[in-house]
Amino acid sequence: MTDLDTFIAGLPKAELHLHIEGSLEPEQMFALARRNRVDIPFGSVEQVRAAYSFSNLQDFLDIYYQGADVLRSQEDFRDLALAYFDRAAADNVRHAEIFFDPQTHTDRGIPFGIVAEGLLDGMAEAEARHGLTSKLILCFLRHLDEEAAFETLRQAEPWLDRIAGVGLDSSELGHPPEKFARVFARAGEMGLKRVAHAGEEGPPDYVVQALDLLAIDRLDHGNRSLEDPALVRRLAESGITLTVCPLSNLKLCVVGDLADHPIPRMLELGLAATINSDDPAYFGGYVNDNYRALAAQGRLSTVDIATLARNSFTGSFLDDADVAHHLAAIDDYVAEHG
Ligand code: HPA
Ligand SMILES: [Zn+2]
Numbered sequence: 001m002t003d004l005d006t007f008i009a010g011l012p013k014a015e016l017h018l019h020i021e022g023s024l025e026p027e028q029m030f031a032l033a034r035r036n037r038v039d040i041p042f043g044s045v046e047q048v049r050a051a052y053s054f055s056n057l058q059d060f061l062d063i064y065y066q067g068a069d070v071l072r073s074q075e076d077f078r079d080l081a082l083a084y085f086d087r088a089a090a091d092n093v094r095h096a097e098i099f100f101d102p103q104t105h106t107d108r109g110i111p112f113g114i115v116a117e118g119l120l121d122g123m124a125e126a127e128a129r130h131g132l133t134s135k136l137i138l139c140f141l142r143h144l145d146e147e148a149a150f151e152t153l154r155q156a157e158p159w160l161d162r163i164a165g166v167g168l169d170s171s172e173l174g175h176p177p178e179k180f181a182r183v184f185a186r187a188g189e190m191g192l193k194r195v196a197h198a199g200e201e202g203p204p205d206y207v208v209q210a211l212d213l214l215a216i217d218r219l220d221h222g223n224r225s226l227e228d229p230a231l232v233r234r235l236a237e238s239g240i241t242l243t244v245c246p247l248s249n250l251k252l253c254v255v256g257d258l259a260d261h262p263i264p265r266m267l268e269l270g271l272a273a274t275i276n277s278d279d280p281a282y283f284g285g286y287v288n289d290n291y292r293a294l295a296a297q298g299r300l301s302t303v304d305i306a307t308l309a310r311n312s313f314t315g316s317f318l319d320d321a322d323v324a325h326h327l328a329a330i331d332d333y334v335a336e337h338g
Contacts, residue, residue: 022279
Protein backbone atom coordinates (compact mmCIF):
# COMPACT_ATOMS: atom_id res chain seq x y z
CA MET A 1 0.00 0.00 0.00
CA THR A 2 1.23 3.48 -0.83
CA ASP A 3 0.93 6.31 1.70
CA LEU A 4 -2.02 7.65 -0.32
CA ASP A 5 -3.73 4.23 -0.14
CA THR A 6 -3.34 4.20 3.64
CA PHE A 7 -4.69 7.75 3.83
CA ILE A 8 -7.72 6.77 1.69
CA ALA A 9 -8.43 3.62 3.71
CA GLY A 10 -8.99 5.42 7.01
CA LEU A 11 -10.60 8.59 5.67
CA PRO A 12 -14.26 9.00 6.72
CA LYS A 13 -16.41 9.29 3.61
CA ALA A 14 -19.95 9.13 2.26
CA GLU A 15 -21.10 7.25 -0.82
CA LEU A 16 -23.74 9.04 -2.89
CA HIS A 17 -23.91 7.01 -6.11
CA LEU A 18 -24.50 3.32 -5.50
CA HIS A 19 -27.13 1.15 -7.16
CA ILE A 20 -27.92 -1.51 -4.59
CA GLU A 21 -28.76 -4.03 -7.34
CA GLY A 22 -25.28 -3.30 -8.72
CA SER A 23 -23.70 -4.53 -5.49
CA LEU A 24 -24.91 -8.10 -6.13
CA GLU A 25 -21.65 -10.09 -6.18
CA PRO A 26 -21.59 -13.27 -8.31
CA GLU A 27 -21.22 -15.44 -5.18
CA GLN A 28 -24.39 -13.95 -3.71
CA MET A 29 -26.13 -14.27 -7.09
CA PHE A 30 -25.46 -18.04 -6.99
CA ALA A 31 -26.52 -18.32 -3.35
CA LEU A 32 -29.81 -16.51 -4.01
CA ALA A 33 -30.41 -18.50 -7.21
CA ARG A 34 -30.10 -21.69 -5.14
CA ARG A 35 -32.23 -20.37 -2.28
CA ASN A 36 -35.00 -19.28 -4.67
CA ARG A 37 -34.56 -22.10 -7.23
CA VAL A 38 -33.99 -19.59 -10.03
CA ASP A 39 -32.14 -20.70 -13.17
CA ILE A 40 -29.23 -18.46 -14.11
CA PRO A 41 -27.41 -18.70 -17.43
CA PHE A 42 -23.99 -19.23 -15.81
CA GLY A 43 -22.21 -22.34 -14.61
CA SER A 44 -19.78 -20.74 -12.20
CA VAL A 45 -18.75 -17.52 -10.49
CA GLU A 46 -15.80 -17.33 -12.91
CA GLN A 47 -18.18 -17.52 -15.87
CA VAL A 48 -20.21 -14.66 -14.44
CA ARG A 49 -17.12 -12.50 -13.95
CA ALA A 50 -15.93 -13.33 -17.49
CA ALA A 51 -19.25 -12.01 -18.83
CA TYR A 52 -18.59 -8.60 -17.24
CA SER A 53 -16.90 -7.06 -20.24
CA PHE A 54 -18.85 -4.10 -21.56
CA SER A 55 -18.41 -1.69 -24.44
CA ASN A 56 -21.11 0.76 -23.37
CA LEU A 57 -23.86 1.41 -20.82
CA GLN A 58 -26.49 -0.74 -22.58
CA ASP A 59 -24.18 -3.79 -22.65
CA PHE A 60 -23.93 -3.54 -18.90
CA LEU A 61 -27.62 -2.83 -18.27
CA ASP A 62 -28.67 -5.99 -20.14
CA ILE A 63 -26.67 -8.23 -17.80
CA TYR A 64 -27.44 -6.13 -14.70
CA TYR A 65 -31.22 -6.48 -15.12
CA GLN A 66 -30.78 -10.21 -15.73
CA GLY A 67 -28.74 -10.57 -12.51
CA ALA A 68 -31.48 -8.89 -10.46
CA ASP A 69 -33.85 -11.78 -11.27
CA VAL A 70 -32.49 -13.83 -8.35
CA LEU A 71 -33.84 -11.23 -5.87
CA ARG A 72 -37.27 -12.41 -4.75
CA SER A 73 -38.01 -12.03 -1.04
CA GLN A 74 -37.77 -9.29 1.57
CA GLU A 75 -34.90 -11.24 3.12
CA ASP A 76 -33.06 -11.26 -0.23
CA PHE A 77 -33.19 -7.46 -0.41
CA ARG A 78 -32.12 -7.19 3.22
CA ASP A 79 -29.17 -9.54 2.65
CA LEU A 80 -28.18 -7.66 -0.52
CA ALA A 81 -28.15 -4.34 1.31
CA LEU A 82 -26.29 -5.72 4.32
CA ALA A 83 -23.57 -7.26 2.17
CA TYR A 84 -23.02 -3.83 0.62
CA PHE A 85 -23.05 -2.02 3.97
CA ASP A 86 -20.55 -4.48 5.48
CA ARG A 87 -18.16 -3.74 2.61
CA ALA A 88 -18.81 0.00 2.76
CA ALA A 89 -18.15 0.05 6.52
CA ALA A 90 -14.81 -1.68 5.88
CA ASP A 91 -13.99 1.24 3.53
CA ASN A 92 -14.83 3.75 6.29
CA VAL A 93 -18.03 4.85 4.59
CA ARG A 94 -19.96 6.56 7.40
CA HIS A 95 -23.08 7.42 5.37
CA ALA A 96 -24.53 6.08 2.10
CA GLU A 97 -27.40 7.26 -0.10
CA ILE A 98 -28.35 4.21 -2.12
CA PHE A 99 -30.37 3.94 -5.32
CA PHE A 100 -32.87 1.21 -5.97
CA ASP A 101 -34.79 0.42 -9.18
CA PRO A 102 -38.29 -0.64 -8.08
CA GLN A 103 -39.53 -1.16 -11.65
CA THR A 104 -36.91 -3.88 -12.23
CA HIS A 105 -38.72 -5.84 -9.51
CA THR A 106 -42.37 -4.78 -9.76
CA ASP A 107 -42.29 -5.64 -13.50
CA ARG A 108 -41.38 -9.22 -12.43
CA GLY A 109 -44.28 -9.35 -9.99
CA ILE A 110 -42.32 -8.52 -6.80
CA PRO A 111 -44.41 -6.03 -4.79
CA PHE A 112 -42.88 -2.61 -4.12
CA GLY A 113 -43.21 -3.20 -0.36
CA ILE A 114 -41.09 -6.39 -0.42
CA VAL A 115 -38.24 -4.45 -2.02
CA ALA A 116 -38.56 -1.34 0.16
CA GLU A 117 -39.02 -3.19 3.46
CA GLY A 118 -36.09 -5.50 2.75
CA LEU A 119 -33.77 -2.61 1.96
CA LEU A 120 -34.99 -0.67 5.01
CA ASP A 121 -34.33 -3.74 7.19
CA GLY A 122 -30.76 -3.87 5.86
CA MET A 123 -30.30 -0.15 6.45
CA ALA A 124 -31.46 -0.40 10.07
CA GLU A 125 -29.17 -3.38 10.70
CA ALA A 126 -26.19 -1.54 9.14
CA GLU A 127 -26.72 1.38 11.50
CA ALA A 128 -26.91 -0.98 14.49
CA ARG A 129 -23.87 -3.00 13.37
CA HIS A 130 -21.56 -0.28 12.08
CA GLY A 131 -23.09 3.11 12.98
CA LEU A 132 -23.33 3.56 9.20
CA THR A 133 -26.32 5.78 8.37
CA SER A 134 -28.11 5.66 5.03
CA LYS A 135 -30.89 7.06 2.89
CA LEU A 136 -32.89 5.52 0.07
CA ILE A 137 -33.35 7.05 -3.41
CA LEU A 138 -36.02 5.60 -5.70
CA CYS A 139 -34.85 5.63 -9.33
CA PHE A 140 -37.19 5.70 -12.31
CA LEU A 141 -36.03 3.64 -15.29
CA ARG A 142 -35.77 6.16 -18.11
CA HIS A 143 -36.21 3.57 -20.91
CA LEU A 144 -39.78 3.11 -19.59
CA ASP A 145 -42.43 5.78 -20.04
CA GLU A 146 -43.62 8.66 -17.89
CA GLU A 147 -46.84 6.87 -16.91
CA ALA A 148 -44.84 3.93 -15.52
CA ALA A 149 -42.80 6.38 -13.43
CA PHE A 150 -46.01 7.98 -12.10
CA GLU A 151 -47.35 4.52 -11.24
CA THR A 152 -44.13 3.73 -9.34
CA LEU A 153 -44.43 6.99 -7.39
CA ARG A 154 -48.00 6.01 -6.48
CA GLN A 155 -46.86 2.57 -5.30
CA ALA A 156 -44.18 4.24 -3.16
CA GLU A 157 -46.65 6.42 -1.25
CA PRO A 158 -46.83 4.33 1.97
CA TRP A 159 -43.00 4.46 2.24
CA LEU A 160 -42.37 8.08 1.28
CA ASP A 161 -41.50 9.10 4.84
CA ARG A 162 -38.57 6.66 4.54
CA ILE A 163 -37.47 7.57 1.00
CA ALA A 164 -35.24 10.66 0.67
CA GLY A 165 -35.62 11.31 -3.01
CA VAL A 166 -36.10 10.21 -6.58
CA GLY A 167 -33.50 9.62 -9.28
CA LEU A 168 -33.33 8.75 -12.96
CA ASP A 169 -31.21 5.92 -14.35
CA SER A 170 -30.93 3.25 -17.08
CA SER A 171 -30.36 3.87 -20.82
CA GLU A 172 -29.53 7.57 -21.20
CA LEU A 173 -29.24 8.16 -24.95
CA GLY A 174 -32.67 8.72 -26.51
CA HIS A 175 -34.29 9.20 -23.08
CA PRO A 176 -33.67 12.86 -22.20
CA PRO A 177 -34.61 14.28 -18.79
CA GLU A 178 -37.50 16.28 -20.33
CA LYS A 179 -39.40 12.98 -20.65
CA PHE A 180 -39.76 12.98 -16.83
CA ALA A 181 -40.31 16.69 -16.11
CA ARG A 182 -43.86 16.20 -14.79
CA VAL A 183 -43.15 13.24 -12.51
CA PHE A 184 -40.13 15.03 -11.05
CA ALA A 185 -42.28 18.13 -10.46
CA ARG A 186 -44.78 15.91 -8.60
CA ALA A 187 -41.97 14.34 -6.54
CA GLY A 188 -40.78 17.84 -5.64
CA GLU A 189 -44.28 18.80 -4.47
CA MET A 190 -44.23 15.69 -2.28
CA GLY A 191 -41.07 16.97 -0.57
CA LEU A 192 -38.66 14.52 -2.20
CA LYS A 193 -35.11 15.41 -3.20
CA ARG A 194 -34.32 15.03 -6.90
CA VAL A 195 -31.23 13.64 -8.60
CA ALA A 196 -30.62 12.36 -12.12
CA HIS A 197 -28.00 10.53 -14.14
CA ALA A 198 -26.99 12.93 -16.91
CA GLY A 199 -23.93 13.45 -19.07
CA GLU A 200 -22.64 9.88 -18.62
CA GLU A 201 -23.21 9.00 -22.29
CA GLY A 202 -25.69 11.77 -23.04
CA PRO A 203 -24.73 15.27 -24.28
CA PRO A 204 -24.26 18.37 -22.09
CA ASP A 205 -27.79 19.45 -23.04
CA TYR A 206 -29.16 16.53 -20.99
CA VAL A 207 -27.40 18.03 -17.94
CA VAL A 208 -28.97 21.43 -18.71
CA GLN A 209 -32.38 19.73 -18.96
CA ALA A 210 -31.84 17.95 -15.64
CA LEU A 211 -31.10 21.32 -14.01
CA ASP A 212 -33.86 23.32 -15.72
CA LEU A 213 -36.65 20.76 -16.11
CA LEU A 214 -36.06 18.30 -13.24
CA ALA A 215 -34.71 20.87 -10.69
CA ILE A 216 -32.11 18.38 -9.52
CA ASP A 217 -30.40 18.76 -6.14
CA ARG A 218 -27.43 16.65 -7.26
CA LEU A 219 -26.00 15.49 -10.60
CA ASP A 220 -25.10 11.81 -11.13
CA HIS A 221 -22.00 11.40 -13.35
CA GLY A 222 -22.08 14.69 -15.30
CA ASN A 223 -18.80 13.90 -17.10
CA ARG A 224 -19.85 15.37 -20.44
CA SER A 225 -20.65 18.73 -18.80
CA LEU A 226 -16.98 19.55 -19.37
CA GLU A 227 -17.71 19.89 -23.12
CA ASP A 228 -19.75 23.06 -22.44
CA PRO A 229 -17.86 25.93 -20.73
CA ALA A 230 -21.05 27.88 -19.93
CA LEU A 231 -22.47 24.77 -18.22
CA VAL A 232 -19.24 24.29 -16.26
CA ARG A 233 -19.49 27.87 -14.98
CA ARG A 234 -23.10 27.30 -14.01
CA LEU A 235 -22.29 24.06 -12.13
CA ALA A 236 -19.36 25.71 -10.34
CA GLU A 237 -21.36 28.80 -9.34
CA SER A 238 -24.32 26.78 -8.08
CA GLY A 239 -22.03 24.48 -6.07
CA ILE A 240 -24.10 21.45 -7.10
CA THR A 241 -22.49 18.10 -6.24
CA LEU A 242 -21.46 15.69 -9.00
CA THR A 243 -21.38 11.99 -8.10
CA VAL A 244 -18.61 10.66 -10.32
CA CYS A 245 -17.69 6.98 -10.70
CA PRO A 246 -14.16 6.35 -12.05
CA LEU A 247 -14.13 2.53 -12.39
CA SER A 248 -17.64 2.59 -13.86
CA ASN A 249 -16.49 5.17 -16.41
CA LEU A 250 -13.57 2.92 -17.35
CA LYS A 251 -15.65 -0.30 -17.58
CA LEU A 252 -18.40 1.38 -19.65
CA CYS A 253 -15.89 3.10 -21.93
CA VAL A 254 -17.02 6.60 -20.86
CA VAL A 255 -13.27 7.21 -20.47
CA GLY A 256 -10.62 5.30 -22.42
CA ASP A 257 -8.00 5.43 -19.68
CA LEU A 258 -8.02 6.42 -16.01
CA ALA A 259 -5.03 8.65 -16.79
CA ASP A 260 -7.54 10.87 -18.63
CA HIS A 261 -10.27 10.72 -16.00
CA PRO A 262 -11.97 14.13 -15.58
CA ILE A 263 -12.03 14.28 -11.75
CA PRO A 264 -8.74 16.21 -11.33
CA ARG A 265 -9.95 18.68 -13.99
CA MET A 266 -13.35 18.97 -12.26
CA LEU A 267 -11.62 19.94 -9.00
CA GLU A 268 -9.46 22.51 -10.82
CA LEU A 269 -12.60 24.00 -12.34
CA GLY A 270 -14.18 24.35 -8.89
CA LEU A 271 -16.79 21.63 -9.35
CA ALA A 272 -18.02 19.79 -6.24
CA ALA A 273 -17.01 16.32 -7.45
CA THR A 274 -17.24 13.15 -5.36
CA ILE A 275 -15.96 9.60 -5.88
CA ASN A 276 -18.39 6.68 -5.89
CA SER A 277 -18.60 3.05 -6.98
CA ASP A 278 -21.89 2.99 -8.99
CA ASP A 279 -22.25 -0.81 -9.46
CA PRO A 280 -19.26 -2.22 -7.59
CA ALA A 281 -19.97 -5.92 -8.21
CA TYR A 282 -19.92 -5.28 -11.97
CA PHE A 283 -17.18 -2.65 -12.26
CA GLY A 284 -14.44 -4.21 -10.17
CA GLY A 285 -14.32 -2.15 -7.03
CA TYR A 286 -15.92 -0.52 -4.03
CA VAL A 287 -15.48 3.11 -3.11
CA ASN A 288 -11.92 2.90 -1.78
CA ASP A 289 -10.88 0.97 -4.90
CA ASN A 290 -12.21 3.93 -6.91
CA TYR A 291 -10.23 6.46 -4.84
CA ARG A 292 -7.10 4.29 -5.06
CA ALA A 293 -7.37 3.69 -8.82
CA LEU A 294 -7.49 7.43 -9.44
CA ALA A 295 -4.80 8.25 -6.87
CA ALA A 296 -2.53 5.70 -8.60
CA GLN A 297 -2.54 7.97 -11.67
CA GLY A 298 -0.53 10.49 -9.64
CA ARG A 299 -3.01 13.28 -10.27
CA LEU A 300 -4.56 13.58 -6.78
CA SER A 301 -2.86 14.97 -3.67
CA THR A 302 -3.93 14.21 -0.09
CA VAL A 303 -5.56 17.67 -0.13
CA ASP A 304 -7.60 16.66 -3.21
CA ILE A 305 -8.58 13.35 -1.64
CA ALA A 306 -9.75 15.09 1.54
CA THR A 307 -11.70 17.59 -0.61
CA LEU A 308 -13.45 14.72 -2.40
CA ALA A 309 -14.41 13.18 0.95
CA ARG A 310 -15.64 16.55 2.30
CA ASN A 311 -17.69 17.00 -0.87
CA SER A 312 -19.33 13.62 -0.24
CA PHE A 313 -20.77 14.90 3.05
CA THR A 314 -21.63 18.45 1.93
CA GLY A 315 -23.37 16.90 -1.11
CA SER A 316 -25.37 14.44 1.01
CA PHE A 317 -28.96 14.92 2.14
CA LEU A 318 -27.94 14.81 5.80
CA ASP A 319 -28.96 17.78 7.91
CA ASP A 320 -26.43 20.54 8.65
CA ALA A 321 -25.52 19.30 12.14
CA ASP A 322 -24.71 15.80 10.86
CA VAL A 323 -22.69 17.19 7.96
CA ALA A 324 -20.73 19.38 10.41
CA HIS A 325 -20.04 16.35 12.61
CA HIS A 326 -18.63 14.36 9.66
CA LEU A 327 -16.56 17.32 8.38
CA ALA A 328 -15.04 17.70 11.86
CA ALA A 329 -14.11 13.99 11.77
CA ILE A 330 -12.35 14.56 8.42
CA ASP A 331 -10.50 17.60 9.86
CA ASP A 332 -9.31 15.49 12.82
CA TYR A 333 -8.22 12.70 10.49
CA VAL A 334 -6.32 15.06 8.18
CA ALA A 335 -4.64 16.79 11.17
CA GLU A 336 -3.38 13.40 12.32
CA HIS A 337 -2.63 11.67 9.00
CA GLY A 338 -2.54 14.31 6.23
O1 HPA B 1 -24.20 3.87 -14.47
C1 HPA B 1 -25.42 3.73 -14.68
N1 HPA B 1 -26.04 4.52 -15.57
C2 HPA B 1 -27.34 4.41 -15.82
N2 HPA B 1 -28.12 3.52 -15.23
C3 HPA B 1 -27.57 2.70 -14.33
N3 HPA B 1 -28.14 1.74 -13.61
C4 HPA B 1 -27.18 1.20 -12.85
N4 HPA B 1 -26.01 1.80 -13.11
C5 HPA B 1 -26.23 2.77 -14.03
ZN1 LIG C 1 -25.30 5.07 -11.69
